[in-house]
Amino acid sequence: MFKSKKLLVGLAFSALFIGGCSKDASEQEEDVSKVDDEPAIEEPVKEETITAPLTGEIVKEEVTQRPIMVTVNNHPAARPQSGIAAADIIYEMLAEGNVTRFLAVYQSELPENIGPVRSARSYFVDMAKGFNAFYVAHGYSPEAKTMLSNNVVDNINGMNYDGTLFKRSNDRVAPHNSYITSENIVNGAEKVGASMNYSEKVHQAFYEPDERGKIGVETSQVDIYYGNSEYFHNTYVYDHQTNRYGRQSAGVETKDMLTGDALTFANVLFFEMKHQTIDDVGRQDIDLTSGGNAYVFQNGYLREVKWANIDGIPTAVEETGELVKLVPGKSWVHFVPASPGLQTMVKTQP
Template sequence: MNYKRVLFIVLAILLLAGCSAKEELALDDSKTKDLADKKNTDVKDEPRNKFPLTGVSSDESIEQRAVAVMINNHPNARPQSGLSKADLVYEMLAEGDITRFLAIFQSERPSQIGPIRSARDYYIETAKGLDCIYVCHGFSPEAKTMLDKGYIDNLNGLYYDGTLFQRSDDRKAPHNSYISFAGIQKGAKEKGYEMKGAPKPFTFLTEEDVAGLQGESAQKVEISYGLKEYDVEYEYDATDKKYKRYSNGEQAVEYKSNKPILLDNILIIEAAHKVIDEKGRRKIDLNSGGKGYLLQKGRLNEVEWVNRGGRIIPVKSDEEVGLIPGKTWINIIPDQPGLVKDVSF
């Protein structure tokens, strides 16, 4: 495969016809009034806590440490297990035109997570920015150096295959390595890793902010990483008020249960990519910042992204842009050619 060719990345935003700006603003005003009326009549006690990576209120403890898991995105690994419970998912290119996921779990603890794949240095850096325990199965040479030096607390399936990590009988290696959250907790205890210590919270919008959200009406978004098998599509569901995800035309759901993956925030950013070896491995610059699109409630806003303390943050005029409480997916694409917006009415 020729890895020197330029990847064709297209972002297509398809706008719903028939809804004028005035109608949308009137709808927003109506929502704001409804929320104000509801706030005046509600007398229920508010939950005491908010999870730092989702902004979702809870009476449960929110002090647990986050866990980052490398998830396989090969077609033979789909559908995956546990992704619907991840607070954050980062999708980036690994080798060639193949993407993998870094799934961050803090508010929920799925019974099974996987299939799990090998580490790359930029995934490790991302996990480090959230002070996660990092879970993988294998590594690139650069990632091995980082893990061997203890750069991040980690559990690697190469050393726990058949113990903490289990192989599924209904898929073939390397697409069949899984771990349970109980297994992660057991491994962390064995290695003396602290399981307390919640990450610093992101900035989240209030109900009033969400009701008054502005931006272009973006009902459907398509991202191509170069291979059809890794094409991504997000489609806004006005009933659920969330985005559905599709991979190569098939809806992303949980393995066995078929529970759909539903998202509240989608951040799409461009970053410099560089192929560094004959295997097609990459360096991805997640420090310099750049352009991005933020999709929320069927609307799109152009933003910038910055790296603050190892975390990718959407900003406008250097102010952090608030997220809608819920699940967030971050797609990182090469800056050549970068974000290309094709708008259809």
């Protein structure tokens, strides 16, 4: 429904050059006649290349859709999830204990159905604010509830629309069975008076189509662990033919339940962030602003960079402060605790 839009602009020019002076009328008429018989010279059509803001991929029409961010459940009972293959970017981070959740960011397209949808955290809301996204969640932590009640971001929540905008699946048990359709996201935006027009530009740099940056250590596989549970052991394997990464979680290929398609990514990034446990439930507070070490996994190479908060969005940067170029395509971004740190949590294979 929400296909990315691009404006193709073509310019064509024809030039007709006539030179020389005639000595009499007959010669002038003859010269004009000869020129009229010559074909017009046309310059080649020049097309403006327009790319999707979040993927850098060439698209046909200008993107006018506001980003939509959805908290997606990643508990083992919630897998496989629906609609995640359509996301331009997926962020994975801890919600409580060693259980992670996804923030799926949609702009190029919006799938028919998304879920299971899960509850908000304060740093999820901060991420939505950075993107100026329309935020969708079902439930909230106390801190997130305050932020959402104060309209820090335009949002709809399943706590207010359970059974109306949000529907429960019969093949899973709560809280792993809340879903929302693309139609109901649009309806929800209308209910709360939120504009769905894209008004903010996301800061990101991409390689040109003919560029293939190969920087760092050649690496075919990266494994990342959240805690000791195999359920949150994620593996990314590089495919040299497609220049994309496949993903497994707990040894199972990550697929979209809606389409049956396996997810693949052009870029996989890891941001090392300070985490703090804030309550007995194990809820976390994640520092999205201070910056720190990061890894970028692309083109079959892994290298260490930095991350910085740029206009509210944690972003990969070089040591010089310049934006790290991404390979055009979808990206998966991990937020991981600075302690024990990336070196401990990430294992690689050459």
